Amino acid sequence: MSTLRAGKEALAAKGWWGAHKWLALRRLSQISILALFLAGPWFGLWIVKGNLNYSYTLDILPLTDPYVLLQSLLAGHAPERNALIGVGIVLAFYALVGGRIFCSWVCPVNLVTDAADWLRERLGIKGGAHISRGARFWILGLTLLMAVATGTIVWELVNPVSMLHRGLFFGIGAAWMVVLGVFLLDLFVMNRGWCGHLCPVGAFYSLVGRFSPLRVSATGRAACNDCNDCFVVCPEPLVIKAPLKGGDRGIGPVILSPQCTNCGRCIDVCSKDVFAFGTRFGNSVVPVAGVPHTTPK
Amino acid sequence: MAAEQKTTSRRQFIFDTARMACGVGMLGLGLGLYTRQALALPPAAIRPPGAGSEKDFLGACIRCGLCVRDCPPQILSLATPEQAIATGTPYFVARSGPCAMCEDIPCIKACPTGALDHKLTDITKSRMGLAVLVDKETCLNFLGLRCDICYRVCPVIDKAIKLEPRHNERTGSHTIFEPVVYSNACTGCGMCEQACPLKTAAIKVYPIPLAKGELGEHYRLGWEEKRKAGRSLVTPEIEHQYNLPEGLKYEFGGRGLVPDTGAAGAAAPPPNAPATPAAPGAASGLPKALQGNQL
Numbered sequence: 001m002s003t004l005r006a007g008k009e010a011l012a013a014k015g016w017w018g019a020h021k022w023l024a025l026r027r028l029s030q031i032s033i034l035a036l037f038l039a040g041p042w043f044g045l046w047i048v049k050g051n052l053n054y055s056y057t058l059d060i061l062p063l064t065d066p067y068v069l070l071q072s073l074l075a076g077h078a079p080e081r082n083a084l085i086g087v088g089i090v091l092a093f094y095a096l097v098g099g100r101i102f103c104s105w106v107c108p109v110n111l112v113t114d115a116a117d118w119l120r121e122r123l124g125i126k127g128g129a130h131i132s133r134g135a136r137f138w139i140l141g142l143t144l145l146m147a148v149a150t151g152t153i154v155w156e157l158v159n160p161v162s163m164l165h166r167g168l169f170f171g172i173g174a175a176w177m178v179v180l181g182v183f184l185l186d187l188f189v190m191n192r193g194w195c196g197h198l199c200p201v202g203a204f205y206s207l208v209g210r211f212s213p214l215r216v217s218a219t220g221r222a223a224c225n226d227c228n229d230c231f232v233v234c235p236e237p238l239v240i241k242a243p244l245k246g247g248d249r250g251i252g253p254v255i256l257s258p259q260c261t262n263c264g265r266c267i268d269v270c271s272k273d274v275f276a277f278g279t280r281f282g283n284s285v286v287p288v289a290g291v292p293h294t295t296p297k
Numbered sequence: 298m299a300a301e302q303k304t305t306s307r308r309q310f311i312f313d314t315a316r317m318a319c320g321v322g323m324l325g326l327g328l329g330l331y332t333r334q335a336l337a338l339p340p341a342a343i344r345p346p347g348a349g350s351e352k353d354f355l356g357a358c359i360r361c362g363l364c365v366r367d368c369p370p371q372i373l374s375l376a377t378p379e380q381a382i383a384t385g386t387p388y389f390v391a392r393s394g395p396c397a398m399c400e401d402i403p404c405i406k407a408c409p410t411g412a413l414d415h416k417l418t419d420i421t422k423s424r425m426g427l428a429v430l431v432d433k434e435t436c437l438n439f440l441g442l443r444c445d446i447c448y449r450v451c452p453v454i455d456k457a458i459k460l461e462p463r464h465n466e467r468t469g470s471h472t473i474f475e476p477v478v479y480s481n482a483c484t485g486c487g488m489c490e491q492a493c494p495l496k497t498a499a500i501k502v503y504p505i506p507l508a509k510g511e512l513g514e515h516y517r518l519g520w521e522e523k524r525k526a527g528r529s530l531v532t533p534e535i536e537h538q539y540n541l542p543e544g545l546k547y548e549f550g551g552r553g554l555v556p557d558t559g560a561a562g563a564a565a566p567p568p569n570a571p572a573t574p575a576a577p578g579a580a581s582g583l584p585k586a587l588q589g590n591q592l
Binding site for chain 1: 313317318320325332335352355357359360361365366378379383408
């Protein structure tokens with residue numbers, strides 16, 4: 001493993017913009033979305049009303065969170081038209097661009113957990129609790145089951161994602177403590193604990209984007225110099241390994257795992273430009289003539 | 298060897314599954330208990346119009362806050378986690394900001410899920426809560442004053458709150474105008490509570506389950522059933538019998554007890570029968586106390 005901090009090589013090779021392009025765009029997306037929502041309550045500029053659970057843009061565009069609406073359906077309530085239109089638009093969007101684009105480009109908790117991850121690295125905090133990354137699907141299942149059992153949307157009583165987003169525009173109350181809890185969990189207890197292991201919202205969106213065409217692909221994997229930077233920065237490092245290193249075993253370069261958040265950070269930090277945004281199609285394993293695979297196996 | 302490995306991995310799989318199931322089960326238990334608590338709405342929190350029962354509402358409301366945004370007087374808030382109201386759900390506090398009873402009900406129109414029932418189009422039919430005159434000891438009208446403020450500000454005046462006169466026993470010569478709330482008209486908007494001039498309101502709006510009694514399902518109101526059926530549902534009613542002194546009968550026209558001189562067993566005339574003008578004391582031969590209607 002490189003002793004240099006992840007991304008140093010890329011910074012040297014590609015310059016600041018080249019090594020931070022997708023990160024910068026992602027932050028811009030996250031902050032712009034927050035700004036759109038904040039423009040109303042702060043400046044009286046009502047472009048968007050509501051929050052991530054349901055929003056109404058310019059009194060014409062409804063957008064509904066499919067996870068909360070599914071819980072409502074399971075609780076035995078049939079929604080009105082606008083909620084249904086909104087959920088159709090959102091499902092179609094994330095089915096195309098990748099469900100967990102929500103996590104990395106939209107969700108405000110990502111700012112919190114990325115900050116925790118950044119600090120964790122700076123402070124050199126290692127180890128911590130081990131919980132399977134599959135736990136989020138168990139929790140997802142639990143929340144759906146409890147909606148059926150209780151007839152109410154149980155998860156919304158405690159959901160840090162909607163608590164933070166709603167709190168920013170409607171008054172946060174003690175929800176900041178919940179958000180701080182998520183931050184401290186990620187900082188001290190588990191690396192990428194919330195978004196990578198526990199959050200059922202992300203788990204749900206990964207299912208929405210199960211077959212999404214937009215994917216990151218290790219198209220230039222032949223050039224990989226094993227610096228390991230992509231694994232260090234990736235919030236879901238398990239998704240990279242097979243597409244990057246599995247060429248010899250007949251695995252194509254496209255990262256097909258629905259857990260990939262399409263954050264694009266691996267593209268930024270790779271000094272060899274191994275990764276690029278692409279589609280899930282044409283995931284062939286045809287080796288480029290004359291270029292030997294670098295993986296010594 | 299291979300078989301042993303397989304057993305180990307199968308055993309490991311079962312352990313892992315059990316561990317996860319236990320962990321998630323604990324989380325579920327905590328969530329379930331919390332949900333039970335969240336179903337109890339505190340007395341001061343009133344839901345917007347069209348919200349239905351608390352359980353239905355918590356299954357239908359997706360906590361988007363559109364009702365809050367579209368409320369013209371801006372009285373709605375979304376609950377935060379430290380409050381005893383389900384996190385993220387809308388409510389208002391009548392004392393500080395009652396529902397303005399907008400005729401077009403914009404909060405309901407804004408609701409994307411119908412958690413606020415879109416079928417409710419007449420705001421006077423809404424039942425957000427129910428006003429209760431909780432303290433007769435401090436209510437100014439009960440003290441004998443003509444405060445009447447709750448009655449005057451009520452948007453369903455003379456239907457939801459009526460002023461019902463009764464004797465003021467303290468002064469002996471005045472009337473108390475008691476504000477009485479009728480649940481068949483009260484919308485629970487809370488204007489009465491807000492307007493009550495006391496330091497702490499004597500009339501308050503509570504969520505309906507807290508404010509309203511309920512008869513057992515098996516209860517039947519005899520007079521209602523009789524009206525519906527057009528006849529008594531139990532054994533035929535026994536005609537009322539007067540146990541009068543022998544040789545006397547009761548004259549309804551105003552003379553009272555009179556000597557029974559008519560045909561034996563003749564039915565008493567109906568109360569609205571033309572009355573013989575009765576001069577007090579005219580019925581001679583009777584003790585004074587039994588004369589006329591002076592009893």
